[in-house]
Amino acid sequence: MTFSVRxxxxxxxxxxxxxxxxxxxxxxxxxxxxxxSLYHQAGGVEEFAGxxxxxxxxxxxxxxxxxxxxxTILAVxxxxxxxxxxxxxxxxxxxxxxxxxxxRLGFFLPMVTGLVAYGIVFSVLLNQxxxxxxxxxGADLPWLTDPLLAKASLGLALTWHYTGYNAVxxxxxxxxxxxxxxxxxxxxxxGAWGRFRHVTLPGLRPALLLTTVLSTIGTxxxxxxxxxxxxxxxxxxxxxxxxxxxxxxxxxxDFGYASAIAYALALLIGLLGLLQFKVLGGKS
Amino acid sequence: xxxxxxxxxxxxxxxxxxVLIPFYWLVIAATHSSQEIFRTPPPLLPGRHLLDNLxxxxxxxxxxxxxxxxxxxxxxxxxxAGTVCTLAGxxxxxxxxxxxxxxxxxxxLGLVIPAQVTLVPLFRLMAELxxxxxxxxxxxPNLALPFGIFLMRQSMAAVPDELLDSGRVDGCGELRLxxxxxxxxxxxxxxxxxxxxxxxxxxEFIWPLIVxxxxxxxxxxxxxxxxxxxxxxxxxxxxxxxAIAALPMAALFLALQRHFVSGLLxxxxxx
Numbered sequence: 001m002t003f004s005v006r007x008x009x010x011x012x013x014x015x016x017x018x019x020x021x022x023x024x025x026x027x028x029x030x031x032x033x034x035x036x037s038l039y040h041q042a043g044g045v046e047e048f049a050g051x052x053x054x055x056x057x058x059x060x061x062x063x064x065x066x067x068x069x070x071x072t073i074l075a076v077x078x079x080x081x082x083x084x085x086x087x088x089x090x091x092x093x094x095x096x097x098x099x100x101x102x103x104r105l106g107f108f109l110p111m112v113t114g115l116v117a118y119g120i121v122f123s124v125l126l127n128q129x130x131x132x133x134x135x136x137x138g139a140d141l142p143w144l145t146d147p148l149l150a151k152a153s154l155g156l157a158l159t160w161h162y163t164g165y166n167a168v169x170x171x172x173x174x175x176x177x178x179x180x181x182x183x184x185x186x187x188x189x190x191g192a193w194g195r196f197r198h199v200t201l202p203g204l205r206p207a208l209l210l211t212t213v214l215s216t217i218g219t220x221x222x223x224x225x226x227x228x229x230x231x232x233x234x235x236x237x238x239x240x241x242x243x244x245x246x247x248x249x250x251x252x253x254d255f256g257y258a259s260a261i262a263y264a265l266a267l268l269i270g271l272l273g274l275l276q277f278k279v280l281g282g283k284s
Numbered sequence: 285x286x287x288x289x290x291x292x293x294x295x296x297x298x299x300x301x302x303v304l305i306p307f308y309w310l311v312i313a314a315t316h317s318s319q320e321i322f323r324t325p326p327p328l329l330p331g332r333h334l335l336d337n338l339x340x341x342x343x344x345x346x347x348x349x350x351x352x353x354x355x356x357x358x359x360x361x362x363x364x365a366g367t368v369c370t371l372a373g374x375x376x377x378x379x380x381x382x383x384x385x386x387x388x389x390x391x392x393l394g395l396v397i398p399a400q401v402t403l404v405p406l407f408r409l410m411a412e413l414x415x416x417x418x419x420x421x422x423x424x425p426n427l428a429l430p431f432g433i434f435l436m437r438q439s440m441a442a443v444p445d446e447l448l449d450s451g452r453v454d455g456c457g458e459l460r461l462x463x464x465x466x467x468x469x470x471x472x473x474x475x476x477x478x479x480x481x482x483x484x485x486x487x488e489f490i491w492p493l494i495v496x497x498x499x500x501x502x503x504x505x506x507x508x509x510x511x512x513x514x515x516x517x518x519x520x521x522x523x524x525x526x527a528i529a530a531l532p533m534a535a536l537f538l539a540l541q542r543h544f545v546s547g548l549l550x551x552x553x554x555x
Contacts, residue, residue: 010458011384014375017368018428019387025425026394029402029409036404091296096289105541106300109307112537114487116505117530120512120522121306124313130322132309160303221398224489228509245400250494255404262401269398 037259053260063261065236066244069151070220073240077155078215082208084159085166090200092167093174104171107164115161119228122157147237150230154238157225162218166211173207174200209280216272220265241265307534314527318520337524344518345507346499347525354486354504354529357422361485362478365427369477372428373436374466378443388437394430399490407494417497425491429484432477439473440466479540483533504529 040049057063091097092104110118125132126143134141143153177199185195223242226232232239241261249258313321316331341347376388406425415421443466451461467474489505496502502510508529511522 008381011375011379011381014379014462015372015387018372018391018433021368021424021428022391022394025406025409026397026402026428027390029405030397032405032408033401091292094292096292097296098289098293103296103300105538107303108541109534109537110303112483112533113530114489114505114533116487116489116509117526118306120508120526121310121313121530123512124321124519124523125306125309127322130324130326132305132326135324135326160306164303217396217398221400223400227489228512242398242400245403246490249404249407255408258404259401262398262404265398266401269396273396 033259033262036255037263039256041254041256049256053257054264056257057260057264062236062239062244063241066239066241069236069238070222070240072151073155073158073222074216074219077158078212078219080155081159081163082166082211082215085163085170085211086204086208088163088167089170089174089204090196092171104168108168109164110161111165113161115224116228118157118161119225122153122160123229126153144230145234147234150234150238154226154229157229158219158222161225162215166215169211170204170207173204177203205280209276212276212280213273216276217269220269220272307530310523310527310530313520313523315524316520318518321519321523333520334524337518337520340518340521341525344521345502345511345525347507347528349500350502350504350507351528353501357419357492357503358482358485360419361423361426362481364423365429365432365481365485366474366478368427369429369432369436369481370440370467370470370474371462372433373438373440374462376433376437377440378445378448378466388433391428391433392430394428395434403490403494406491410495416495417501418495419501421495422488422492422503426485426488429481432481435477435480436473439470443469475540479536483537486529486533 037053038049038051040047040052088107092100097103123144126134128134128140128142128145131143133143141149143149181199181203182195185199190198221242222240223246226238226240226243227246230238232243242265245258245261245265248254248261312327312330314337315334316327317333317336320327320331320333338347372391376384402425410416410421413421447465448461451465456465487505488503489509492503493506493509496506499507504525508522508525511517511525
């Protein structure tokens, strides 16, 4: 009797610490955040607001600016990065490449650098007057103070940080594509490009889906890099939703509004994730 | 064939060199004074200001203490979160029980729900518990890290059930079974988990930024970001601090990379 009761409760004991911690520090805040989003916080007094915080979002031009900035990064930086990562993965997988482990490692290295650390390094490298980048280019480009260039700089920093990581995920998938498929395509007269289009790309689809979803979530939550690199400027050109939420919560202490932004963000991530599964996931 | 191989290798080598420039430049900058960093042409070889920069860091931010904070927090976090995630991963992988999949699905919700959603209530919770500016406030919220649990469930699935069952027949206790039979072959996965957790906590920024207040409690990224905001920003000192934040992690990764990449991918790519 005691034996079977113990056998039945045993598995729960193993997962219990994780479940309790999760309930206290993730689940509770997720629910509490939703409740908060339905309240006004004025001078320390809470007052029920219904959906006021959400309707306020619709009229808030800064929120739309932040959304637009995140969308721009999503539409430009993510595809460029994933294309580069795919190219790298194919190169890593090629027998033509010498010293393959060395390259894999080198390109992965930026990933272990903290976001604050590389934000600081890039902000100095991209300094208009004295930065190494302008010196190398022999140019005088306002990398961090021009709205468009600041977005490009942010994109550059993100690409530097995450491309190698995505390439390693793609490479792992690439290695599972049977070589017979390539041989068969070659027999059918497919050139290098044909084999890439008809064998490599379809084979990579699950990993491309994974990296796309991960990059989308990461981009929409973006906070550390713009905080350090551009401070959201110039003129809010690199203000992201993550930063705007932080400002509302911890600068203006408008917790209700910040929570509404958080929920709008979660909804957006959920919807985009679903869309990506539909488009890239295919029948699986 | 030979020519194509050389072309590919050299092209990639040049790209890699460009990618590694920030690391090289970080070493250079950390050893120069602010004035030397911001001059034309920029310095390209190591300078002699490393010690000055370090003592300036110590003076401005109590950086020695900050480094110890980061080391301590990341180490304790790795041990605690590693234990929580490994126990949960084992439970989910090696036992069948009512509610297993819904419970696991719930935990994985953490992968999709943006961290920002939980920031405000978590901050208020910590304030209510009077835990602001304490280490437990930094450590506790991320102990049950969804990715860590996911990774350990994937890895633990490889432990053969027969091995565990024969241990049970021999009268081996469940805790002993876990420690002596299930864990030893998991060493590569545990190493990957440990590196991942340590890196995560070492680099973590927004949450420590929110809950830590006093200068003597800060972690490296928070202290560095604080230094950057000051009017007469001492970039020599900041970049020396940045080098301390980034270079040991790069070295750690290079030393342990064999476990790290393969161990992570074992979890990440399986469908």
